[in-house]
Amino acid sequence: MSSNHKRLSMDGRIDREQPVEFTFDGRELAGYRGDTLASALLANGVTLVGRSFKYHRPRGIFSAGPEEPNALVTLGTAGRREPNLPATTLELEDGMVAESQNRWPSLAFDVQSANGLLAPFLSAGFYYKTFMGPTRRAWMFYEQFIRKAAGLGRAGTDPDLDRYDISHAFADVAIIGGGPAGLSAARAAAAAGARVALIEQDFLLGGQLLAEPSDSAAAAWLRQAVAELESSKPVTLMKRTTAFGSYDGNVIGLVEQRDPTNPQPAGEARQTFTMLRARSIVFATGAIERPMVFSNNDRPGVMLASAARTYLNRFAVLPGKKIIVATNNDAAWRTAFDLADAGAEVTVADLRAASSAALAAEAARLGVAVRAATRIVDVRGGHAVRRATLNGPDGQSETACDLVCVSGGWSPTVHLTSHVGVKPQYRDDIGGFVPGAFPADRFGAGSMMGTYSTADAIGDGHRAGTDAASFCGKSAPAPSPSKLDLGETAAAPLYEVLPAGRGKAFVDFQMDVTTGDVELAHREGYESVEHLKRYTTLGMGTDQGKTSNFAALAAMAALRNATIPETGATTFRPPYTPVAIGALAGRAIGHHFKPIRRTPMHDWHMANGAEMLEVGLWMRPYFYRQSGSDVNEAYVAEMRNVRQAAGLMDISTLGKIDVQGPDAAIFLDRIYANGFAKLPVGRARYGVMLRDDGIVFDDGTTTRLAENRFFMTTSTAKAADVLSRLEFLLDTAWPDLRVAVTSVSDEWAAMSVAGPKSRAILSAVFPALDVSDAALAHMGLLESEWEGHALRILRLSYSGERAYEIYVGATAGEQLWGRLLEAGRPLGLKPYGVEALGALRVEKGHVAGPEIDGRTTLDDLGLGRMAGKRTGFVGDVLRRRPAFQALDRQRLVGLECLEEGKRLRGGAILFLPGEKPYGHGRGRVTSVTFSPERDHYVGLALLAGDVASEGSEVVAVYPMKAETVRARIVSPVFLDPQGERLHG
Template identity: 80%
Template sequence: MNENRKRLPAGGRIDRTQPIDFSFDGRTLNGYRGDTLASALLANGVTLTGRSFKYHRPRGIFSAGPEEPNALVTLGAGGRREPNLPATTLKLAEGMAAESQNRWPSLGFDLQSINGLFAPFLSAGFYYKTFMGPTRRAWMFYEHFIRRAAGLGRAGIEPDPDRYEVRHLFADVAIVGGGPAGLSAARAAAMAGANIALVEQDFLLGGQLLSERSEDEAAAWLKAIETELAGLPNVTVLRKTMAFGTYDGNTLGLIERNDDPVAEGAARQVFTMLRARSIVFAAGAIERPLVFANNDRPGVMLASAARTYLNRFAVLPGRRILVATTNDGAYRAAFDLAAAGADVTVADQRGDPPAALAAEAKRLNIAIRSGTPIVDLRGGHAVKAAKLAGPGGNSEVACDIVCVSGGWSPTVHLTAHLGVKPAYRDDMDCFIPGSFPAGHFGAGSIMGRFSTFDAIDGGHRAGIEAAAFCGKSAAPAAPVRLDLRETVANAFRAIPFSGRGKAFVDFQMDVTAKDIELAYREGYESVEHLKRYTTLGMGTDQGKTSNFAALSAMAVLRQATIPQTGTTTFRPPYAPVAIGALAGRAVGHHFKPFRRTPMHDWHLANDAEMLEVGLWMRPYFYRSAGRDVNEAYVAEMRIVREAAGLMDISTLGKIDVQGPDAAIFLDRVYANGFAKLPVGRARYGVMLRDDGIVFDDGTTTRLEENRFFMTTSTAKAADVLSRLEFLLDTAWPDLRVAVTSVSDEWAAMSVAGPRSHDILAAAFPKLDISNDALPHMCFIEAEFEGPALRIIRLSYSGERAYEIYVGASNGEQIWSRLLEAGAPFGLKPYGVEALGALRVEKGHVAGPEIDGRTTLDDLGLGRMVGKRAGFVGDVLRRRTAFGAPDRQRLVGLECIEDGKRLRGGAILFMPDDTIAGHGRGRITSVTFSPELGRYVGLALLAGDAAVEGREVLAAYPMKAETVRARIVSPVFLDPKGERLHG
């Protein structure tokens, strides 16, 4: 085990009795229980942790929380590979393997760092200016290279083996933030009688109190409050849980992350929807960086982060430290670092600090340089020296760490997710939450109360008010006070950088001060335009450390105030959320559960290869017919054409339509008439949308005078029912009609083929199914040995066929009976691939042709309507454009090149056309026809080219292939219908 290089021999909140081995870029390192990955890396002397997005500049650990812009790592491998995780928020775990990102071939030597030499050409908006070119093809050429260079980490592409959960929690009072304000609020609200949910993104409670010395009074206060809350049964504490969004109904979106090795069956992450009656926001504040040349070098970090690493993790980040500040708050970091043995210099941009701070600095041998901003750094992979611009001129200070502090920005993000704009406080130079909606409260630094005393006092009041809002009025005890005697941060804004060199405002997206100036010069003055033009704040950190500096700079350029300049819109999530966490267990068939027909188990038991079709599992083909689908479906087609086949059609939508006005209703719904349909007869019908486009087709049977049995396509079953209900509720509420889905009540099967009549006669010998009793498009209803049967004689295959409907519980019984009775006649089951091929041979349109863009006339169905009027879509289907001569219409195609085949989706051209663009049309459906011995297909082809006998070229751009085909009638088989009429 390697010895920690910067770990202090004592102190901190780590457990030195539990050492942990981990690796970074393949190098084995060690830390302790209680470390974060970032603190362990610093303890091992690792200062270079990543490369920047655009220039690939070396970057190091900058913060100690979720605002981290630089130290992003990838964890895991294979399906567990997760990129762009801030090392500062990852609890160190045994065996953790982290990789740096955005570098090649290594972190220390990154070839793409050459981008820095081309910085003048990579300024804000360079994509738009450089890569568009004179033609569209220029962008198509550049896009490949841009996308390869884009991004930071690379996600895994294998299935994620981990488990994720979604849960729901309820509370009277939800408290976001486990710092002194949040803890005080939780205590007060709980003692008032409210049920409390305390949410803290860290794995320890305490917030900024964790940055105090572990042996000080702050640690004692924290331990006492934690103990008290643990003894209250109405308090639930959610550690390692980030509140990422505020939503309507006082709902908070939470993500709990588990970085420890996950036990078998345990969840890696949990997405919780927390619904509360009131919410207290105690999310604290984020320290601001300073803008100066080379301010992104490894070794530059926030002053509060340096103090956290020192006091919480016992890591002294450097020996010669410069603290550059614009406020009093950073002096506490300087004092603690000096007390730990570092040589500290403070560069204060203001005048002389308050006397008390100056006296303490003198006691600790800290040199103070007043009125002295930092303007530049020297160093490559680590800081070596800082350049200061004091009253007496420029000077250089040798240092290995630079701690910066430009004041504090309250973490207002969650309070703004419901549209409440932050309000600017000039006296504190920061934005605080705007007016809270009823039931929302704030406490601590988020309200601009930066002292611990004020945070505890404000949290206590907010807790009482939140509990009272929920009707809880028990009087809590007085707050347990803690006064660390902090000096409140002064309002002193750093002067925007105007010197030479790269001065970064957004570290993650490589946005510099000069980029902001350029955006202003080019007219992007709005902060929302600035954000999108420069990509400022669009990284995984969402500009948490950069936004205020950017709008301050724009305010100066515009000669406007901060409120006049405004802020960007805060939207959830506050920090990146894994899609797996949002999905929980709703993945695969748990996300989109499939439906089984009543004969599903029979299909599996009889060697069917199943296919997911929409929400249904259907037999694709039967392995008894062939080794693969290409062989099997042709064999199954021959069975249907020569003998008979049995098909499971239970997936069809089935709707019961009944009422005194049912016939009138169907007359309006279908383009072809149904009012005069006799009882016991069936009719093929087509529905249109309001705009005249074909919506769905199917068959409807008149069972009784006022009752119909409608079948729809499998894909549109739910849509058709919804459409019918909509029309009855809105267009024709006066019609006395009820529509009910009966799809799951009926098992359905089709027997098709020249021997189909013989098979039904053998299966149901007591039923009269002769041509006279049951002609084509007719229906009978009967009982056979108990089960009720509906038999409709209709065909989509071109062969004589019967659809048999029976109660779902009797489906497999009737299915097996048909197969048994049909065995002597050669009856075999067939799958959906053969079903689709059979309907193509017969020229029946289906989903590929009814694709939401075709009309009745396009599909050759206009003659069904004739001069009828008054149905849905009738008016708009008559638009002139729908009758244009070049409008694509349905045709048949047959391949005329030996050794080649037609393919669905091919683009059609005339022989003398240039093969480019969208062509004259497209192939919609294709099959090999055993009857014709060649590939045939249905296509939509421009009407002025759709002349039977003409030759066309079917082009496949992805394969650089063309195939010659001849235009023919779309009805390839039995055009007179002699087979299906028997």
């Protein structure tokens, strides 16, 4: 085990009593509770942690927060593997298994770093330029290698073993960011009486205050503020929680990480996705330090100055001994002082000609060397920096060093406010973008508003918290905030794009975009920031360019000789940091994503050899194993049994709607293409509904139970849509019709007894009922009771056989099903599944879902005569539009397979004999079945009307299986065209 040799012996916000063991690329290492993975790696002297996206350049830890572009790792293994996580945000956990990414065979020796040699080919836009035109074929060849070489971590392929939760939360005031401004805002809003949610991505509250020494006044202020908020009832502190998106309606999307310091209770979610709805929001999201752009500025050992200070003061890690702090502003001097105070040899290279006397005096006191008007132009070193080249008034010189801290000023974190359209505005006095005008319910505070001194940020936060609470009507008098002045000076940074030296100067570390790429984009006319972004892939990495955006803007502005506001900023979109899909899914996975609906007879099917099939949400019997060893054998046997004896089918899944009211008949007349007003009581009728555009919507049967009461059935798939549509028409179009519609789908169990023996079976089961043809003719209704349960028997047929649909109260469904089978067994009654059901209807030429596919009209389906000359029903006018009458419009036909040993397949494309089988053909096969009646395959098809003459031949082509088969066009009714079986 490696020692924490870079760890200081005291201080920091780590718990030295609690060592934590982890592995990095298989090496066993240790850190402490309170570490991040990044701080623990630095403490162990690990500086090389990854390889870059395109060039496979060695990369180290650059930041101490979610802006990290370089130190991305893959965490966990198998079903818990997650790639591209910034080591700087990962709370160190016992047993953590981390791996570096994008390297092969090892991190230290990576073959593809040779990509650096191919760099001329990998510049901006190379995809477009290299592989277009005559070289396009080359792309086909090279793509696989380029795709393999470029990239970040690889996603796991195993199912995710972790659990995720989704919650909804509400607050008066949501405060995003737990730094000095956010803490102050939370105290003020809570004191005013508001219900407050304070959101902090880190596992500690404090923001930049955590980078202050642990024995400082800032630390004391922080302790007091946190203690006060923790004991404050109306305040919910949400640590380890990232606000990743801001949405309309004052909704904030949050992802909370599990607290690893809690002994994990069984079943606790790894992440919780929360939709927080607040009446007002205070954004106190802070600012992100900018890098400097110079040659080889991506080398391990080049680090943001604020990050170095965080590693030193918060994690007690001294990341270097001989350090150069390159800056253009005052803030980075504090890093230099603290590092010197901890024993490092520090040189400050400030771009500016002069610095304040106070800073100079403190530098002198601590022995920090200062070089004014000096810029850093290059660093050397492969896996770690060894030397830096500085250029100042005394000329160019090389200096040995093992850490380069850079600070190019600060960029306010305006991502979340931008999400809902608050445009960032450039402020010259701070040299950065701040949010523009907020709507009345949103407020900003602290450095995200450009307020960089701690004292002012606290005041700012207090004001914002008070205002946000007051917006919610909470304005109890709040005590003024406790003061904390860290004496920061607020001189604006001097931002210059430095001339690049010999090596690559990176603007976007994660996407490997260099100043050269920005120049190229400019040269080729991609000057707009939005074009620049897309041409160079700038800011399109998982870090969304948090550190790269400003440098690229400044570089482009310089090239265009324009100001930064003239150059503009790109749009920020959610999520601020990557969100695991698992978190968004929560528990809605598997059958929680798609619940199962079971019919009342489900248990019987399961216990009696049914192979089940998911149909929408429903589980339906596909076929019964007693009928055959596979579906093809079984469905044919089940069909034969229906045609020769009788079959029993569970049809409980049909949509069932009760339609009542004095105007019910008028209503049905308007929604169906065929008439219902004259339907006698006690009779059923098949009906087809159209959409307003004249396309067929759904079909089913409707039975008149009484003068003003009807019982409608819909297809299984459209049950919900039909009900909603009926309600729509009644509520919005025809409020004068006195009709009520109610779903009764779940009230009834439904089963169909079909086949020549069906009436005999009914007589056996219902001896008290008269089911003779005189009493119950085809399309007739019989209402009664069975063992105390409501009973409706409709004589309807889908299969073409004499058949009865039996509806019984749902709770009695399984009982009646069993009784029917028992009584019917001597007569040959057997259950059949949906495959046989579908096959029976194809043989009979009935259309169903594959034909009623949202593109076909009544005429297409051969049902035009149902509407006849009627008018005034939904879809009536537009169904007659000229385009629907075109001669070559595809119409329903029957097909007979003409080749012995071959079969038709649904989805096959139809061509005329001799036509080349390319393109969309003349039509398509929609449904097929083997027909025991005909002893070959038959099918329904939609075929262009101008070639669909009965008796002629077509060729059905099925390219997926390279099958071609000849078929004859016939009537779609393959069985009993006179309907004698229905009555016989």
